[in-house]
Structures are given as structure tokens and as C-alpha cells.
Amino acid sequence: MSTESSYYVPEQSKLPVLAALGMGLMAYGAGSWVQGGSALVLLAGAIVMVFTLYNWFSTVIHENMAGMNSAQLKRSYVWGMSWFIFSEVMFFACFFGALFYVRVLALPWLGGEGGHAGNDLLWEGFEPAWPLMTTPDMAVNGENAQFMGPEQHMSFPGWANLLGWLPLWNTIVLLSSSVTVHIAHTALKNSNRAKFNLWLGVTVLLGAIFIVLQIEEYIHAYQHMGLTLESGIYGTTFFMLTGFHGAHVTMGTIMLLIMFLRGLKGHFSPDDQFGFEAASWYWHFVDVVWVGLFIFVYVLA
Template sequence: MSEQYEKYYVPAQSPWPIVGAVAMFFIAAGAGLTVMQLEQEGSSGTYMLLAGIAVLLYMLVGWFKNVISESHDGLYSPQMDRSFKQGMSWFIFSEVMFFAAFFGALFYARMLAVPWLGGDGNNVMTGEVLWPEFTSTWPLESTPGGTTTQAMGWQGLPLINTIILLVSSVTLHYAHVAMEKDNRGPLKLFLFLTIALGAVFLVLQGYEYAHAYNDLGLKLDSGIYGNTFFLLTGFHGMHVTLGAIMLTVMFIRVLKGHFSSEKHFAFQAAAWYWHFVDVVWLCLFVFVYVL
């Protein structure tokens, strides 16, 4: 009696991983040169950053196109679907660890380094020698080099952005429910609202950064507080941008009649990612803005 084996599609060698690696290299190098101000405005650092972003978008479009074509050609088996789910789960786990590292740096600065510099515990003389005038407070609004800044409050734009992301999770949930019921009208409406809310979030974050730079003197070089503030909020903004791109692709596919109530993991994966981004923002709002 012959055994029945489930087919498993093995795609041909793909250029997209190396293209993505090149894009990330240019983004990292360009961002480093721009932030460190090694060159003047409009320098090669800025161009390198923009080139990296362009290559990354090119990679996303090409890779998405290939996967969509393979799916519509019926090449994927249930085992392949399970592989996609495992891959997305591990990807989100890696993102959890990514943000955990930055939250860990924030915790270390607030709970250990700053009190230690202020002379807490057995470090009284250490504080007197290194910075006698230092007062152990958080947010740290002054540095030994004389840089002063103001803290970003949680009211106003941060609170509004928090409400926007929470509402976007609700609208995306209803879009997912509509997908499972094959209700195309509510699906398109709620998915569009989710993307629009994400775009509004990014615009308001831009206004918040302008306010921080121009009115509060809060910059990336404003000591450990400025470092942790912009690293956490900035990387989160990058993830919101990527999530919005993913949802936009899903919206275009929905308009073209893709997906069904039984087969829609691409949509589900984008929804997972968006909900993850929302949870990260809630943690960020509490530990960066409120506490």
C-alpha cells in the first residue's frame, strides 16, 4: 500500500534576502552618518540613507509580488502554511527581543546608572567625585557637559497617539472578523480606517518631534534621556511605517478580490504585526512618557 506524502513547495533561489541586507546596510550607515553630523546637510550620509530606504521598498515590492504569485498559482500546501505561521511567529518574537533590549537600557539608566551617579547606596563618594552638583532625578534634564532639555509630557500628542493606535487595533479586529465572514464591504472599510489611523499617528509623531526639537530642546544628543526617548519612539515609528505598508498591500489585495474566509494568512500575519506594534506603544507610553 503506497504512502501518500504531502507536497512541499521549495522556491527557487531568491535575490531578495541579499537585496534586503544591502538595503539595511545603507540605512544603518546613512543614518549613522546623518545623526553623527560628520558631513553637512545634503551630504552622502543623507543620500545613503535615502538610497537604503528606496532599495528596501524595492525589495518589499518584489518579494511580496513573488509570494503572491506563488500563492495564486496553488504552489503552497498546508505544511507551507504552517511554515509561514512559524516564520511570522519567530519574526515577531525577534522584534520583542529587539525592543526588550532598548527597554532594558532604559531600565538600567533609570534604576541603576542615574541613582548610582547620584550617590545612592555605597556610591556617595563616587557621585561627589564625578559630578558633585548632580541630582538623581528622572527624566535627566541636564548633563555634565551643560546640555539642558525639557521632558516630553504624556498629555497632548502622546496621549492622542495612544488613543489612535488603540482605536486602530479595534478597527483591524473588526476587519479581521469581516474577513472570516467574507463580508467584503466592512472588511474594506475597517481596513482602510486602520491604515488611515496609522498615517495620522505618523504625522502626529512628526509634529511631536518638531515640538521636542524646537520648543523643548530635546534632541538625540540631550544625554541619556534624549537617547532613550528618540531610540524607542523612533524605532517604534519605523515599525508603524512597516506595518502600514503591509496593511496597504493587504488593502490592495482585498480590492482585487484576493483572500477568502479559509485562506487569508497574509492578512492575518499583517494583523499580528500591527497588534504587536500597538502593544509595544502601550509599554512605551507608560515607561517613557508617564513614569
């Protein structure tokens, strides 16, 4: 039943309980893993979550295709996705804020500015400059320091070959994918399904290319630059910002892949396409975040 005045209420389901179980296992497993334990609990939680989400979204898609969703329910989907993206904005704002705090406030304080005890008193030889290549611990203890800085920083362009331009290549890839997903959206509004499938497929491919390029960048950073999660505050902020963004790109690529498969099955119409629109909103969001990362993490490094 679907009318303007009704709100479809699905039957009782065990899926929310399974989702809570999966997230709990993932949180506990992740905590155990980083402390030297096994990753099996984390993997088990991920499997439970994949199973739950697959069944949950399959149910939602079936209900919508059967015409069971009212206008009110569809509006709730729009608001739900809007608040989700807002929460993601706040998530990245925290990490950009941490980067700002370290670069603009903490390092000058460590260097003695603003009346704080500086390197002359505590860490002779410490240079409070960003990127932080020499940690205060290194300045005091040298090679015996617990927290070693990186051998090289990830500025743009930083390497002696074309791979050093990876941040720029990834920027071009993501900005291009914003264009292709917009073309796909326009095609769907114009009932051109073949064009929609083509350009959405190109978008998914560009997302996969970005992920592969970022993996290559991480391999080079770890193996040849001494830049790791343990290489001081610079390594930590670099991998937290770019790593979480990479995770979001991966999730966005999976979302668009699902929309592509749905498009091949004939789902969506010019008047009923919010599943795809929600994924495209999310994709534009991760593109904007990457532009900020490119500027503040690579160009202004």
C-alpha cells in the same frame, strides 16, 4: 503542485542577493551619514530594498493565488512571522531594559547610593533625578558643557495646550486601530468583503494619523523644548524608544495598506488569509509596545 506531502520549492532567484546588497548599502550608508557623509548611499540601498521586496512579495502572492503553496509551506509562513515578532519583542526589551537601568540603577549610583562616588565628590550641584534635566557635565561646566540637558521633559500632560495631550491622543488612535483591524478580521472570516475593506481602510488611516501626530510632537520637542537626541541620556532614551516604535508603526501601516489594496483586488478568503493575519499580528504587537511606552516614558516620566 500542492499536496499535503509536498513542499513547493521555487526556482532559483537573484532576489536574495539583491536583498543582501540593499541591506549592506543601507548599513554602510547609515554609518557614513551619521558621521557627516552623504545620505545617497543609504537612499540607494533603500531603493534596492524596495525594488527587491516588491518583486519578492509579488512572487509569493502570485504563487499563493495560483494554489502552489502546500500546507507545510503555509505553516512555515506562520512560524516565520511568529519568530519575527518574537525578535521584535526582544528588540524593544533591550531598550526598555536600558531605560530601567538608567532610571533605577545608574542615576542612584551617580548620586552616591550603594557606596558609589556621588555628586558631592564629582559633580557638585548634580541632581540624580529622572527625567535627567541637568547632566553631570552641566553641573560641572555650566553652559560650556558638551552634553546639555533638555529645557523641558516630555511628561504627560506636558504642554500648555491641547497639543500637550498628544501622547494620549496617539494612545487612543492606536488602541482604536486595534479594534478596527479586529473588526476587519472578523468581517473577512464571515465573508463580508465590503466591511473588511472599510474597516481595514480605517485602520490604515488611523496608522497615518499616529505618524503625523508623532512628527508634530518631534517638531515641538526640537524647536520649543530643547529635547533632542543630543540632550543627554533622557533625550537619547526618549527618541530611541519612541523613534523606533514610530518606525515600526510606519512599517505596519505600509503592511496594512498593502493588505487593503489586495483586499480591493479580491484577495483573501475565510480559509486563506494569512497575509492579512500576519500584518494584523504585527499591528497588535506595536499597539502593545506603545501602551508600555505611554506608561513608562510619558506617564511615569
